Amino acid sequence: MRSLELTLRSTGIDADAAYQRITEFERYPEFVDEVRSVVVHPGDADGPLASDWDIFFRNGPLRWSEIDYFQRDARRIVFEQTDGDFELFRGSWRIEPVADGCEVTFEVTFDFGIPSLAGVLEPIATKVLKEAIATIVGSLLGNVTVIGDPATAAVIKARFAGADERSASAA
Template sequence: MRSAELTVRVDDVEPGAAFDTIKDFSRYPELSDVVRSVTVHEVSENEEQSDWEVYFRNGILTWTEADRFDRPGLLIEFSQVDGDFADFSGTWKVTPDGTGCLIGFAAEFDFGIPSLAGILDPVAERVLKETIARVVISLFDSASVVGDDALARAVEQAEAVAVGGR
């Protein structure tokens, strides 16, 4: 099983407000050219199911996930219930940090194809981290990747290309 983790610092945003912004998955396609679509189905006040389509390599990954929201704990837990991964689950965690907050994302995934894991998994990890970082940075005026200089540079380059291509 492969894992992907990243942290984004958001300045001057209260943790609860950041949590509410992050949990609005239906906005993600407008924030990243990699996310093709997200359809959200409310299950209860603290649960949703969301259907995802994400461009990956020369195709599209699709899955449905169960999303559980713990507003008091500023925690979102998700797990695939159906889709292209053999296993996909993770968390979003918002924590206070000075006048802002840190948004942590962690996921574990497995495509279930051991013979291709050495090729697919590193690419999927990179794409997942870059996509999540770009989405979070797009959600807030003052946000930056922390603790991963290579990811921060990749996100900056991707944003420069996106701006230059418009």
């Protein structure tokens, strides 16, 4: 079993607007190739929703369904797999206001349920998850800095610098 936490800071967007954008799960495939599809099944207006995820991981699909609980006043989302390829997959998003924008914290605990491969699969999954989440948040909110994770920060900085260069050369 593996747990990870990723914190990102975004300037120029307040916590309420950031929370709203992060809840738009169906947009995630626009930002990273690994997320092939997210199908959202809305529930009651103030209740949880169900979502189905299809991710490309290690040369094949990884699929699960989850239930998502929205705590709008606290700007928090709690999720847990209800069915799928993980033995365990649960976590949360938390969005907090800071002086010039917001801070987003993503936490997840997961277990593939294959003890003999945990030493190989879980570190790879951790890296893929961190980079994908940072890319998605950066794409949704703009001007994102990864806090306390230099390896992920370097990848994201290079990824967004490359996107900025492609946009400039297309103009």
